[in-house]
Amino acid sequence: MKAIRSTSRRSRFALLAFVTFVLAAPTFPAQSDRLAGQPRADYRARRLRLVEQIKDGIVVLVGAREEDLGEVGRFRQKNDFMYLTGVETPAAFLLLVPSGLAKEKPYRETLFIPPRNPGKERWTGVQLGPGAEAEQRFGIGEVASADTFYDRLRAILSSLPFKSESAPAKLYTVVAQGTNALMVREKEFIERVKQMAPHAQIADVSPSIAEMRKVKSKDEIALLQKAIDITGEGQREAAAVIRPGAFEYEVQAALEYAFMRNGAERTGFPSIVGSGFYSTILHYNENRKKIEANDTIVIDIGAEYSYYTADITRTYPATGKFTERQRAVYQLVLDAQRAAERAYKPGVSIGQLQQVARDVMRRSPLRDREGNTLDRYFIHGLGHWLGMDVHDVGIYGPLVVGSVFTIEPGIYIPDEKLGVRIEDDYLVTETGLVKMSSKIPSEVDDIERLMAGSKSAPASSRGNR
Numbered sequence: 001m002k003a004i005r006s007t008s009r010r011s012r013f014a015l016l017a018f019v020t021f022v023l024a025a026p027t028f029p030a031q032s033d034r035l036a037g038q039p040r041a042d043y044r045a046r047r048l049r050l051v052e053q054i055k056d057g058i059v060v061l062v063g064a065r066e067e068d069l070g071e072v073g074r075f076r077q078k079n080d081f082m083y084l085t086g087v088e089t090p091a092a093f094l095l096l097v098p099s100g101l102a103k104e105k106p107y108r109e110t111l112f113i114p115p116r117n118p119g120k121e122r123w124t125g126v127q128l129g130p131g132a133e134a135e136q137r138f139g140i141g142e143v144a145s146a147d148t149f150y151d152r153l154r155a156i157l158s159s160l161p162f163k164s165e166s167a168p169a170k171l172y173t174v175v176a177q178g179t180n181a182l183m184v185r186e187k188e189f190i191e192r193v194k195q196m197a198p199h200a201q202i203a204d205v206s207p208s209i210a211e212m213r214k215v216k217s218k219d220e221i222a223l224l225q226k227a228i229d230i231t232g233e234g235q236r237e238a239a240a241v242i243r244p245g246a247f248e249y250e251v252q253a254a255l256e257y258a259f260m261r262n263g264a265e266r267t268g269f270p271s272i273v274g275s276g277f278y279s280t281i282l283h284y285n286e287n288r289k290k291i292e293a294n295d296t297i298v299i300d301i302g303a304e305y306s307y308y309t310a311d312i313t314r315t316y317p318a319t320g321k322f323t324e325r326q327r328a329v330y331q332l333v334l335d336a337q338r339a340a341e342r343a344y345k346p347g348v349s350i351g352q353l354q355q356v357a358r359d360v361m362r363r364s365p366l367r368d369r370e371g372n373t374l375d376r377y378f379i380h381g382l383g384h385w386l387g388m389d390v391h392d393v394g395i396y397g398p399l400v401v402g403s404v405f406t407i408e409p410g411i412y413i414p415d416e417k418l419g420v421r422i423e424d425d426y427l428v429t430e431t432g433l434v435k436m437s438s439k440i441p442s443e444v445d446d447i448e449r450l451m452a453g454s455k456s457a458p459a460s461s462r463g464n465r
C-alpha cells in the first residue's frame with residue numbers, strides 16, 4: 001500500500017492499468033492437468049484412438065454454439081466434442097488428420113476457437129483465445145482461430161488424397177439423423193462442405209465415437225459415481241417432502257435443490273415426479289398434480305456432474321406406508337430387478353436379462369382385475385447404457401467390461417392408477433456387476449423407514465444433508 005501512496009499520478013495510472021490488465025487476463029488454473037474432471041492425456045489418447053480406426057480420412061467435429069440454445073438454454077458442449085477435447089469454448093471446431101493421409105505427414109490435430117473479444121467477454125466471461133496458452137491448457141497440438149477454419153478445410157479438401165479417383169479420402173463428421181433440432185450447426189457445416197467441395201465424400205463418425213464412449217475410463221466412472229451419489233441425495237430429499245397434499249413440483253424443487261447444493265450443474269434429463277395415475281406414464285414430467293393419500297409416486301431422476309448423468313428411479317407411497325397391493329407389486333418389481341442382477345454373467349446382453357425379469361413377473365401369483373399376469377404391464381425395455389447421455393450411445397449387445405447401464409423393471413397398471421419402477425445403475429467389471437447406486441435404499445422396509453425418519457425430523461435439521 002505504501003508504494004501506491006508514494007507514486008506519482010502518472011505511475012499510479014500505469015499501476016491501475018496494469019492491475020486492470022491482470023484482472024482481465026485469463027486466470028486459468030495452469031497447474032491442473034485436468035479438463036472437466038478428467039486428465040488431459042485421456043482426451044488426447046481418445047483422439048489418437050479415433051484416428052487410428054479412421055485411416056482413410058479426416059475427422060471434423062463441430063462444437064456447440066451459445067445461440068443454438070435460444071434464450072432458455074445454458075451453454076453445454078456437445079458430448080462427442082467434449083469427450084474428445086474437454087473443451088467448453090463455444091463455437092469451436094476440431095480437425096484431426098491421421099498420419100500418412102498425405103504422404104508421410106504425421107498426425108495433426110487442430111482446435112479452432114473464436115479469437116478473444118474483450119467487449120463480449122464483459123457479457124460472457126473471459127475466454128481463452130487461440131495460441132500457445134490454449135495449446136498448453138487444452139493439451140492440443142494446435143489451437144487456431146475459428147476465423148481460419150474454412151480456409152484450412154478448403155485447402156485440405158482440395159489436396160491430393162481427396163482428389164484421388166480410385167480411393168478418395170473421406171470427411172468424417174457427425175451426420176445428424178432424423179430431425180434432430182439440436183444439430184443445427186452440424187447440418188450447416190455439411191451444407192457448407194457440399195458447396196465448397198462437391199466432390200468430398202462425407203461419412204458419419206458417430207458410430208466410432210459411440211463405441212469408444214460405451215467403455216468408461218477410471219475417471220469417467222468416478223464422475224458417474226459422483227452423479228449417482230448426488231442423485232441419492234435428491235431421492236432422500238424427495239422422500240422427505242412427499243406427503244398427501246404436496247404438489248409434485250414441490251418434490252421436484254426439493255430434489256433439484258439437493259442436486260445443485262451438492263454441485264450438480266444441471267439435471268441430466270427432466271425430473272419425473274409422477275403420482276397416482278401419472279405414475280403409470282413413463283416420461284411424465286409436467287409435475288403439476290397434487291399428491292393424494294393412496295398414490296404411489298415414481299421419482300425418475302438424474303443429476304448431471306461434469307457432463308455425466310445418473311439415472312435412478314425410486315417409488316414411494318404418499319403416506320409413507322405402502323398399501324397391501326402397492327407393497328406386493330413393489331416387491332415383485334424389486335424381485336424382478338434382483339433376478340436380472342443375479343442372472344448377469346460375462347457376455348450376457350441387457351435383452352437377455354430383460355427376459356429373466358419378465359419371467360419373474362409372469363410366474364408371480366399377482367394378477368390384474370381381469371386375471372392377467374402382470375408382465376403385460378412391463379411395457380418398456382429393462383435398461384440402457386448410461387454416460388454423458390442418459391440413454392448413452394453405443395450398439396446394444398453383450399455387456400462389455402467398463403460399460404455402465406441401468407436395470408429398471410417397472411409395472412404400470414393405469415386401471416389401478418398404480419405405477420412402480422425401480423432403477424439402479426451398474427458397472428460391468430472383470431469380476432461381475434458393481435451396483436453403483438447400492439447406497440440408495442430400495443427395499444420396502446427401508447423405503448418406509450426412510451420416509452418415517454425424514455417425517456419425524458424437524459425441517460431445520462434436514463438442511464445440510
Ligand SMILES: [Mn+2]
Nearest residue numbers: 311406408423
Ligand atoms: Mn433409465
